[in-house]
Amino acid sequence: MLVTYHKHWQHYSRGSGYLNQLYGYLNSQFIHKQQHSEADINYGGFGIELQEQLLEIGALALDIWKRVMVEPLKENLAQLLLEEMEKDRRDGNVRQSIIHSVINSLVHVDEYKKKSPLKLYEDVFEVKFLRETGEYYHREALQLLDDCTCSEYMDKVIQRLDDEDMRSRKFLHPSSYCKVTKECEQKMVADHLAFLHSECRNMVAKEKRHDMSNLYRLLCPISKGLDIFVQDVKEHIKQEGLTAVASLKGDSVPSQFVESLLEVHAKYSDLITEVFKGDQHFIGALDKAFAAVINHRSNFKSNCRSPELVAKYCDSLLKKTAKGMSETEIDDKLSQSITIFRYLDDKDIYQRFYARMLAKRLIYTQFHSMDAEESMINRLKQACGYEFTNKLHRMFTDMSISSDLNSKFSDFCKEDSTDLGINFSILVLQAGAWPIGQNNLPTFAIPQELEKSVRMFEVFYGRHFNGRKLTWMHSFCNAELKLTYLKRPYIVTLGTFHMALLLPFNSSHSVSFRDLVDISRLPEKELLKQVQVLLDAKIIVSNESTATMDGVFSLNLEYTNKRTKFKIITSVQRETPQEVEQTMSNVDEDRKMYVQAAIVRTMKARKVLKHNALIQEVISQSRARFAPSISMIKKCIETLIDKQYIERSSTSTDEYSYIA
Incomplete structure (x- = not known):
């Protein structure tokens, strides 16, 4: 029957095409002008049924074929087509051109319709084919689950999906491709998620890239199908990261720490790109895992050492002692260190340590290259903004100004015909920019060999900058x-x-x-x-x-x-340990002031705010620099109440008001 139908359809459709061309003038000059617009048909502007429309000659011929041939034979045609598709799944020995032609005829006879041109194709064939396909792959999945391991099951399911997709493209209208794939995925993947999820942790732990790639391909189209997989990948990366930095020893702990983490990060970045096609769900899992590793604390009360270690790693690269590396290698390593830096919660601690180490490099001329120093600060500026690097930039400005001052001082001595007797150079540093404490400076009597130079410079500086006070940091x-x-x-x-x-x-x-x-x-x-x-x-x-x-x-x-x-x-x-302790103490003080400023800023804008809303707003504002604890925020709120910046609302103890 399919062969006969195909043969007569080919003759009829070809003939109707010729006839439509022959009556082209009639179509364009009379019939086309009598037809209503698509908007009228879609929205019922004239209340006219489609059957009452005047049809072009070709469309009329197709409508006759539909009424005379398709409508009486549609049940038989559908059944025969389904049998042929079933046969194609078993052995592939079918007459492709005939099946495609018969299915295409169901589309072709209604293609002149502007509204629902695929309705006949969908009602006669597609709905039944999708139902039959679902039943077939339901049985197939149950059989494979009995016979195969998870790895084998995924391989075979992917093969079945590829085969069915190819079959759709051989026989069906393009509108059916996605529907068929979705039906297959539902019966072979979505209905068996528990089985696939049960193997996630094992294949992730053993890093079976082929299996993970297959699982990703199968779960990706399924709603929430990736959730458990992503979580297992995140936990695995976190564990690998913690293991990599768990037992670091020796003098090179900062280098070991950063380079071990960079190695782990590069490994799993490549894995996500290769296996998961750079999927944002897995990139997010990598970010969360590394944030957990880098900000890990051995116990709740201890400080996280990561900011200090990353700062020391940068210091080791920027010092003159960084031997055996070219400028390009140093620049690459510094650039890579920003990858770790971005995950730090306590960026303010990093900034404190980095500033102190930078000060020593500049004061004692221990830097490897000023270009490398400036390049690193620009990277930090891009990552955290101008405020984060403001003091660092001012330190560089001081170095440049000091160089000019030395030249001018030398000229001043020559004009005064003064011979200092020694080579004398100075650094004039802004007290607010440099992390150098001016408190508790020891008393010191400078040697007489230096007295003349110090006195002359004070005279020179006083003439150029009247009113400024110099404090000598001997x-x-x-x-x-x-x-x-x-x-x-x-x-x-x-x-x-x-x-x-x-x-x-x-x-x-x-x-x-x-x-x-x-x-x-x-x-x-x-x-x-x-x-x-x-x-x-x-x-x-x-x-x-x-x-x-x-x-x-x-x-x-x-x-x-x-x-x-x-x-x-x-x-x-x-x-010294005392320096580290002092740095952490300074960070705590800075944080308290930052949190208090954030509270005042927020309350000034909002006037009245609930306790929890205020805490969330402060956390949000502080996130770029550090993660403030709830207890710190509460203490700062109490401090500001004592200072009469804010007060508790008279109507609610859970609400604060700004005092203008």
Whole structure:
């Protein structure tokens, strides 16, 4: 029957096409003008049924075929077509051109209709085909579940989906492609989600890329099908990240920490790109997992060390000591460090540590390259905005201004015909920009060799900047001394305090601790620390093994060093636990002020606000810098109530009002 129908349909459709061309003038000049517009047909403008419309000759011929041939035979045609499709699924031995032609005729006879041109095709064939397809793949899925493992099941389901998609494209109208695929996915995937989800964790843990790729392809079209899969991937990445940084030891912990995490991040970024086609659900899982790893605390009360470690990693790259790496390699590593930086909750802690380390690099000229320094600050600015890097930019400005001041001071001395007798350069730093404490500065009497230079600079600076006050930070100063009393000359770079302790040996073979106190005016406790540094460096020797107040010191005339130029690291240049503790204390104070400012800003704008709404608003405003605790916000609210910036509402204890 299908063969006969196909043969006669081919003749009839071809003939109707010729006839339509023959009567083209009639169609265009009479029939077309009598037809109503699409809007009239769709919205019933004239209340005219479609059967009452005048049809073009070709459309009339197709309508006759539909009434005379299709309507009486539609049940038989549908049944025969379904049998042929079933046969194609079994062995593929069907007459493709005939089946396609018969199915296409159901579309073709109604194609002249402007409203619902596919209704006949859908009613006669598509609905029944979709129902039969669903039943077939329901049976197929049950059989595969009995015979296959999860991995094998996914392979076979994907093969069935591909086969059915190809079958749709061979035989069906394009409008059916998605419907067929959706029906197959429902019966073979959506109806068996529990089975597929049960294997998620195992294949993720073993990182079976082929299986994960198959599972992703199957679950992606299913509503909420990926939820459990995404969660398992997130937990796996989190566990891998925590394992990578769990047992770091040695002096290079910052480098190990950052590079281990970057390695894990790169690995799973590639996996998500390759296996999950860069799906945003899995990118989000990667971000959440890394945020959890990087901000992990060993216990609730301890601080997260990640901001400090990332800052130290950047410091190690930007220092002169970063040997064996080209400028390009350093720049690449710094750029990669921003990947980890973006996940930090406590970016303000990072900023504090980074600023302190930057200050030391600039003051002691330990930086590898000023271009690299500026490039890194620009990256931080892009990540967090201008406010985050404002003080860092001001530090660079001070360095540039100081360079100009040194040139002008040199010209000033020449004009005054003053010979300082030494090479003298200064750094004039803004107190508000540099993380250098001015409190508790030790008393210090500068050596007479420096008095003239210091006095001349104060005169010069006072003339150029009237009203500004200079505070000399001698503990941060460096000096170069030439040691000429040894077998060969050495040039040593050391702190100003150390220089002041060595200069008295120009006129005396030995100096007592009490003499050094009188000469330097340093507090005894501070002086003991500075003398001990010189003893440890073996520049001087003592009658005691350690620096004591009763000690007598003399130059070590047997001192040798492989290098003719060397440095004695001062205590200021070394990082101490006290510095770390002070940094964290400063961060806490900054946070309290930031939260208080956020509360006042919010209340000034809102006037009246509920307690929970205020807390959420403050958290939202602070998120870019740090994650404030609820307890901190509550304490800041109480502080502002005491300061009379806000008050509790008279009508509700859970509401605050702004005091204008």
